[in-house]
Amino acid sequence: GEDVEQSLFLSVREGDSSVINCTYTDSSSTYLYWYKQEPGAGLQLLTYIFSNMDMKQDQRLTVLLNKKDKHLSLRIADTQTGDSAIYFCAEGRPGTASKLTFGTGTRLQVTL
Amino acid sequence: NAGVTQTPKFQVLKTGQSMTLQCAQDMNHNSMYWYRQDPGMGLRLIYYSASEGTTDKGEVPNGYNVSRLNKREFSLRLESAAPSQTSVYFCASSVQQIPGLKNYEQYFGPGTRLTVT
Numbered sequence: 001g002e003d004v005e006q007s008l009f010l011s012v013r014e015g016d017s018s019v020i021n022c023t024y025t026d027s028s029s030t031y032l033y034w035y036k037q038e039p040g041a042g043l044q045l046l047t048y049i050f051s052n053m054d055m056k057q058d059q060r061l062t063v064l065l066n067k068k069d070k071h072l073s074l075r076i077a078d079t080q081t082g083d084s085a086i087y088f089c090a091e092g093r094p095g096t097a098s099k100l101t102f103g104t105g106t107r108l109q110v111t112l
Numbered sequence: 113n114a115g116v117t118q119t120p121k122f123q124v125l126k127t128g129q130s131m132t133l134q135c136a137q138d139m140n141h142n143s144m145y146w147y148r149q150d151p152g153m154g155l156r157l158i159y160y161s162a163s164e165g166t167t168d169k170g171e172v173p174n175g176y177n178v179s180r181l182n183k184r185e186f187s188l189r190l191e192s193a194a195p196s197q198t199s200v201y202f203c204a205s206s207v208q209q210i211p212g213l214k215n216y217e218q219y220f221g222p223g224t225r226l227t228v229t
Contacts, residue, residue, distance in 0.1 A: 008152065031216045042116070042202055042220035043155075088154060092216040098143055098206045099170075100218060102155040 004091055004103035011109045018076040020106045022089035025070060031092035032065060033100065034074045038085045046074075046087075076108075084110045113138050116221035118203050124227045125193045133188040133224050135203030143206045144186035145170075145218065146178060148199040155202065161186055193228045200225050 004024045012018045024032070030051050035043040049056045049063045049072075056063045062075040072089055086107050090100040116137045125131055137144065142163045147155040147170075157170030161180040175197060177189045186205075190197060204218040 004154075033216070035220075040223075042222045043204075043218075044220070045217050048217070098216040098218070099145075099157065099160060100216060102147075104152055104154040 004089060004101050006087075006089060006103040006106045008104065009107050009109070011111060012079050014079060014081060014110055014112055016079055018074075018079045018083065018108055018110075020074045020076075020087050020089075020108065022072040022074075022103050023070055024072065024089075024091045024101075024103075026091060026093060026101075027070065028093050032063075032072050033090040033092070034061075034063065035088040035090060035102075036085045037088065037105070043088060079108075079110050081110045081112070084108055115139065116203055116205055116219050118201075118221035118224050120224060121222065122225045124229065125190075126229055127194060129193050130189065130191050131193065131226075132190075133201055133203075133226075134185070135187065135221060136185045137203075137205040137219070138184065139205060139207070139219065140183070141205035141207050141219070142183070144180065145204045145206075146176070146186070146188045147202045147204065148172065148197075149202060149223075150199050158188065158201075190226075193226075195228045198226060198228045 033048045034046045037043045060077045064073045086105040088105045090102045092100045119134045145160040146158040156172045159178040161167045164183045179187045201224045203221040206218045
């Protein structure tokens with residue numbers, strides 16, 4: 001299967017941590033990505049993790065991968081209003097053209 | 113570098129009209145992609161081009177055609193637009209290195225908002 005699932009909406013207060021979750025079904029996934037989409041814009045790559053890793057930290061972002069449960073999460077520490085956006089997880093499998101399968105996206109709303 | 117550019121930014125068509133969405137990248141990437149984005153459905157791949165001279169169908173190719181004009185340009189054509197094709201269309205590219213380390217990063221254009229009435 002090629003489904004990638006995310007919850008549609010998350011609301012957090014400014015300064016709190018945000019955790020956005022994603023589940024995927026394809027066990028051959030090698031590369032897992034998080035993209036951010038701001039209103040009216042295209043997607044920007046935030047971070048990625050290889051399937052042989054459990055965790056990756058990049059400044060305020062922490063990615064956790066549980067391969068057994070096929071669960072990926074993105075934690076944003078000290079969430080700011082500028083983090084308000086839609087966040088997509090995506091999985092890539094070896095093969096031609098580096099195709100990605102995207103989740104439905106989680107809209108993060110940061111409140112004051 | 114402009115990255116990935118798309119034209120037009122907005123378009124309104126009547127049912128049955130045709131149009132071509134243009135996409136160009138200046139990053140010397142090998143692979144290019146067309147997606148559509150609909151509320152609650154994420155991005156769905158319409159067509160992709162692994163390299164200059166090749167194109168393949170993605171998840172939702174019906175009603176669309178593509179042309180990889182050269183390494184830089186990849187166009188998407190709607191021959192007879194339908195209201196179901198109302199969407200935001202994104203073009204993306206990736207470097208497609210071999211043997212395949214950090215090569216799945218896709219770079220996206222700003223999108224074309226298409227409305228078919």
